[in-house]
Amino acid sequence: MSFSEKKTGIIGWGVYIPRWRIKLEEIARIWGFSPTTHKGLMVEEKSVAGKDEDAVTMGWEAAKNALIRAGIKPSEIGAVWFGTESKPYAVKPSATIIAEALGIVPETMATDLEFACRAASEALRISLGMISSGMIKYALVIGSDTAQANPGDVLEFTASSAATALITGPSSEAVAVFEASYTYVTDTPDFWRRAHVPYPLHGEGFTGEPAYFKHIIGAVKGLFEKAGLKPSDFDYAIFHQPNGKFPLSVGKKLGFTREQILPGLVTPYIGNSYNSSALIGLAKVLDEAKPGQRILLAPFGSGAGSDAYSIVVTDKVLEKQDKAPKVKDYLDRKTIIDYALYAKYRNLILRIRG
Amino acid sequence: MKFSIARFWREKQAHYRLKAAKCKSCGRVNYPPSSICRYCGSRDLEEIFLLNEKAKLLTWTIIYSVAEGFEDKRPRIIGLVETIETKARILAPITDVLPEELSEGTILEPVLRRINEDGEAGIIHYAIAYRPVIKPVGRKED
Numbered sequence: 313m314s315f316s317e318k319k320t321g322i323i324g325w326g327v328y329i330p331r332w333r334i335k336l337e338e339i340a341r342i343w344g345f346s347p348t349t350h351k352g353l354m355v356e357e358k359s360v361a362g363k364d365e366d367a368v369t370m371g372w373e374a375a376k377n378a379l380i381r382a383g384i385k386p387s388e389i390g391a392v393w394f395g396t397e398s399k400p401y402a403v404k405p406s407a408t409i410i411a412e413a414l415g416i417v418p419e420t421m422a423t424d425l426e427f428a429c430r431a432a433s434e435a436l437r438i439s440l441g442m443i444s445s446g447m448i449k450y451a452l453v454i455g456s457d458t459a460q461a462n463p464g465d466v467l468e469f470t471a472s473s474a475a476t477a478l479i480t481g482p483s484s485e486a487v488a489v490f491e492a493s494y495t496y497v498t499d500t501p502d503f504w505r506r507a508h509v510p511y512p513l514h515g516e517g518f519t520g521e522p523a524y525f526k527h528i529i530g531a532v533k534g535l536f537e538k539a540g541l542k543p544s545d546f547d548y549a550i551f552h553q554p555n556g557k558f559p560l561s562v563g564k565k566l567g568f569t570r571e572q573i574l575p576g577l578v579t580p581y582i583g584n585s586y587n588s589s590a591l592i593g594l595a596k597v598l599d600e601a602k603p604g605q606r607i608l609l610a611p612f613g614s615g616a617g618s619d620a621y622s623i624v625v626t627d628k629v630l631e632k633q634d635k636a637p638k639v640k641d642y643l644d645r646k647t648i649i650d651y652a653l654y655a656k657y658r659n660l661i662l663r664i665r666g
Numbered sequence: 667m668k669f670s671i672a673r674f675w676r677e678k679q680a681h682y683r684l685k686a687a688k689c690k691s692c693g694r695v696n697y698p699p700s701s702i703c704r705y706c707g708s709r710d711l712e713e714i715f716l717l718n719e720k721a722k723l724l725t726w727t728i729i730y731s732v733a734e735g736f737e738d739k740r741p742r743i744i745g746l747v748e749t750i751e752t753k754a755r756i757l758a759p760i761t762d763v764l765p766e767e768l769s770e771g772t773i774l775e776p777v778l779r780r781i782n783e784d785g786e787a788g789i790i791h792y793a794i795a796y797r798p799v800i801k802p803v804g805r806k807e808d
Contacts, residue, residue: 412678
C-alpha cells in the first residue's frame with residue numbers, strides 16, 4: 313500500500329550537544345542517594361547547557377547544521393516548527409528567533425509546539441502532511457530542550473540538554489524517505505508541569521507501563537499493521553530514550569534485537585534531552601547509515617503519545633554525512649563539571665538580580 | 667526595563683547574522699555595518715553577512731570586573747577575531763572555552779548565544795559569539 317508520507321523525506325539533519333557534562337554519581341553524592349540508585353538507569357553522564365545557552369541557541373545550531381547538510385537556501389523553508397518544553401519565553405515564539413537568525417523570515421510559517429518530549433515529533437508528522445499536500449516544499453523541525461528537573465528528584469539524574477533539527481521535503485531530494493507513519497495518544501497523568509511552576513512532577517506508577525510502554529507499543533504495532541512491516545524488516549530501531557534501559561526493554565517487547573537498537577542509543581552518554589531524545593538517535597543513525605537501510609523511529613511524549621515512522625535511507629545520505637559535525641563529534645567534545653557549576657549553569661542557585 | 671527594545675530590534679541583523687558592510691571602493695568589510703566606510707570614507711558599500719565564515723582569534727581580554735547583568739558569566743572573554751575570507755574584524759564574546767585554553771590564531775566559528783537578559787521579565791538578548799570549531803572525529807577538517 314502506498315501512503316502520502318512516501319512523497320516526503322529528510323533532506324538534512326543536524327544536532328547540538330553542549331560541551332559540559334555532569335556524572336550521575338556526582339548528583340547521587342549531593343543528594344545522598346544510594347550509590348547504586350542511578351546504576352539501573354544505564355546512563356553515565358548527562359549534558360548540561362552552559363550559562364549562555366538555552367533551547368533557542370541549541371536549536372539554532374542544530375538547525376544550522378541541518379541547513380548545511382540540506383544544501384538549500386534558508387528562504388526556501390516554508391515552515392519552522394520548534395518542539396520544546398523549556399522555551400525561554402512563556403509568550404513569544406522561539407521559532408521566529410531561530411527563523412530570523414538563520415535568514416528564513418519573513419515568508420514562512422513559524423510556531424512552537426508543546427507535547428512534553430513529543431512536540432517535535434508532532435511537528436514532523438505535520439510537516440509530512442503539508443509537504444505531501446504541496447502546500448510547502450521544505451520544513452524545518454527542531455527538537456530542543458534544556459530539560460528541567462526538581463533538584464534532588466530522580467528525574468534530575470537524566471534531564472539533560474541537546475537539540476536535533478530535521479529539514480523535511482520532497483522524497484526526490486531526500487537522504488531518507490518516509491514510508492509510513494502512525495500516531496497513538498491518550499490522556500495519561502504520567503508527567504506534567506503547571507504554569508508558573510519551575511519543575512515538572514511525575515505520577516510515579518504511571519511513567520512506565522501505562523505511559524512509555526503502552527504508547528510506544530501502540531504506535532509501533534499500529535505502524536506494523538498499517539504498512540505490513542515486522543521487526544526483522546528494520547536495520548535500526550530508535551525509541552524515545554528517557555534512560556538507557558527503557559528503549560532496550562520496549563524494543564525487546566516488540567521483537568527487536570539489541571543490535572538494532574544500540575546504534576541509535578545516545579542517552580547513556582548525555583542523558584534524556586527530552587524533545588531531542590529520540591531524534592538525536594535518528595541523527596546518529598543517519599550519520600552512519602547506508603543506502604537501502606530501513607529505520608524505525610518511535611518518539612514518545614508524556615501526557616501521553618507516541619509516533620512511529622518507517623524511514624528508508626537513500627543513496628543521497630553518503631554525500632551529506634560529512635558535511636556537518638556528527639553526533640559523535642559532539643559526544644567527544646566534553647568536559648566534566650561538578651554539581652556547583654552545574655547548579656550555576658542551570659540557574660539552580662537563587663540570586664537577587666539588580 | 668534597562669534595555670532599549672528599539673535598539674535591540676534595529677541591530678538584530680548585525681547581532682544574529684553578522685550583517686556587515688563591504689566597501690566597494692577599498693574592499694574592506696565594516697562590522698558593525700555602517701553607511702560610510704570607516705577605513706576610506708567611501709559611501710559606496712554593499713550589505714554582506716558573515717555568518718558562514720570561520721574566524722581567527724587575534725587577541726582577547728578576560729574580564730573579571732563585569733558589567734551589571736553579567737555576574738553569572740564571569741569571567742567574560744571578549745575577543746577580536748578576523749574572518750577568514752573577508753578579513754572583517756569583529757569584537758565578540760568567546761564562548762565554550764576556558765581562559766587557559768585560548769591561544770592566538772585559534773580557529774573559531776560563530777554561534778548564537780544568550781548574551782544577556784533584561785532582568786527576570788524583560789527581553790532576552792541573543793547575539794553571535796565565537797567558539798573553537800567542533801573538530802570532526804576521525805575525518806579530515808575543512
